[in-house]
Amino acid sequence: MEFEQFIDHPSGFLALSPHNQRFTVTNLPGFIAYREQGQHWISFGGVHAPVDARTELLRQFLTQAQQQRRKVLAVQVRQNQVPLFQQFPATINQLGSNFSLSLKNYNLAGTRKMKLRHKIKQAQQAGLHVVEIGAELPKDEATFAQLFEISNHWLAAKRKKELNFMIGEIGTPAETQRRIFVTLNASNQPIGFITYVPAWGERPGYLHDLTRRLPNAPPGAMELCNIRALQRLQAEGVAWLHFGFTPFIVEAPELPDANRIMARLVRWLRQYGRVIYPAASQAAYKLKWGIDSIEPEYIIGFPLSFRAIWDLLVLTRSL
Structure with missing residues (x-):
């Protein structure tokens, strides 16, 4: 079974992580990705x-979880x-929320993108330039060792562990679908990178996935990296660039049966929860590109309990 044919989600590539389990049912197309x-679950x-297989697949998933004495929590549901x-x-x-950008006729013109243009110009004046692994840069173990070194420096400066489950990965040289663009300094040394993975479904394209840079990288290093990647994808005819999910950024009213404590917690975390995730700065980075679509994503519990949230925080290494 080629699982990607069933995915209609901007961040759906993450469901294919080898660290996930996949629930399937004989004679039913599709799957549910999960971790215990x-x-x-x-x-x-x-x-x-x-669409016509989803209800029965979900029903059997819930039934099997109950038989295994497990409760179900679903995250990033469209x-x-x-x-x-x-x-x-x-x-x-x-x-x-998920943030998406249409690449059709995209450009950097306009007052809204003035600060973005300035950042990119700063990076260019500092002698930075961008290459793609597998094109201008060798796709080998030595290159990937440099990426992991950058990532380790980034995490050390943030004093954080690597997050898990709802975040991308660097991958390996053997992978064929992940694309990685690297910012080099004037001495041709890597100082930052962004990974991009395929997005399937109604808005096909790529997901702007994992971003890492050295703490002393010049201003605009990642903006330059993304615009060069964006321009290459655009030239290839790619329709959408998805900037992915940002937690705690919620705008629409909650559904009538929502958990009110959870709703207040999410809004509190947006304002004060930088220790868990810097939602405000991440949203600001995405919005400055001139986003075309902001779509809410949901957390669904059976039930949505304190223990469910605790298990999610442990799984994602947010604690």
């Missing part, structure tokens, strides 16, 4: 299946799958 943590991205989950006794809350 504590008392829960935590699924990612909803039900990846044709808005169009909320009615699917409403068929079952679930609590549904907004968790954050």
Whole structure:
């Protein structure tokens, strides 16, 4: 079974992580990606299946979890799958938003992108330039060792562990679908990189996935990296660049049966939860590119309990 054919989610590539388990049912197309943590099976991205198979696939997933004495928590469920989950006794809350950019006729013109143009110009004046691994830079173990070194420096400066589950990976030289663009300094030394992975479904393209840079990288290093990647994708005819999910960025009213404590917690974390995730600065970075679509994504619990949130925080290494 080629699982990507069932994915219609901007961040759906993350569901294919080899660290995930995949729930499937004989004679039913599609799958549910999940990991076990504590008392829960935590699924990612909803039900990846044709519309007419989703209800039965979800029903059997919930049944098997119950038989295994596990509860289900679903994260990053798209808005169009909320009615699917409403068929079952679930609590549904907004968790954050996905940001997407149409590449058709995209350019850096306009007052809104003035600061972005300035950042890119700063990077160019500092002698920075961008290459792609596998094109201008060798796709080998030595190159990937440099990427991991940059990532380790980045994490050390942030004094954080590498997050898990709802975040991308650097990958390996053997992978064929992940694309990595690297910013080099004037001495041709790598100082930062961005990984891009395929996005399938109604808005096909790429997901701007994992970003890392050295703490002393000049201003504009990552903006230059992304614009060069964006321009190459645009020249290849790619339709969409998805900037992915940012937690705690919620704008729309909650559904009537939402958990009110969870709703208040998410909004509090947006304002004060930088220790867990810098949502405000991440959203600001994405918005300055001139985003065309902001779509809410949901967290769904059976039930949405304190233990469910605790298991999610442990799984993602947010604690």
